[in-house]
Amino acid sequence: MSANIARTCLRMLTLLPLVSLAISGWAVEPSAMPGTSGATAAFQLPPLPYAQDALEPYVSARTMSFHYGKHHQAYVDTLNKLIAGTPWAGQPLEKVVAESADAADKAAVFNNAAQAWNHAFFWQSMKPGGGEKLAGRLLELVEKSFGGFEAFKDAFTTAAVAQFGSGWVWLVQDGDRLKVVKTLNADTPMAHGQNALLTCDVWEHAYYLDYQNRRKDFVQAFLDHLVNWEFAASRLK
């Protein structure tokens, strides 16, 4: 396969999540997260799906105020500055992520666009009172793919702890199987043609105020008390 054909295939794969996002309706597209319409519209920080103190005691309001109000906001603001006056201004965020993913000279655009998308996805991956028991097709796929729910939790926790430095751990769908994958820094499954169902941010800014160096405790709290399985199930194809 030539490099051009390979790039074309990757581009087609990376655009697939655009369809699912539009259907699931949670939102990182011009009508929702980005600044509405028009070629000069700027991206906007999407509203949190719950109050900043709603995830306590597992994630404090102080952590949320910094993580959402400072870090996520900074990715959005930086992205807007980077793409102002370019053909990406006013385009859906997913399109900016996909098109900058394999452009070596656009690493800053990719990093900030992917982080804007990853964080919006992370907020949706949690809810107050989350972590309930799995049911339905998602439970069937977890059992089929990992051998059981506890085995999935072990795999997810192991990947999160093993991520060296900053990054993310994800549950993704690959055909009729699910996988746990981890990504470094801003990297995102969308850039690799994978359908993300769920994510946990394991950058230190996600947990250090509440858990200091105890990343494993944070991830276990995420799995036991915060995971929004309804959102994950809504992402299944």
Ligand SMILES: [Fe+2]
């Ligand atoms: Fe983060």
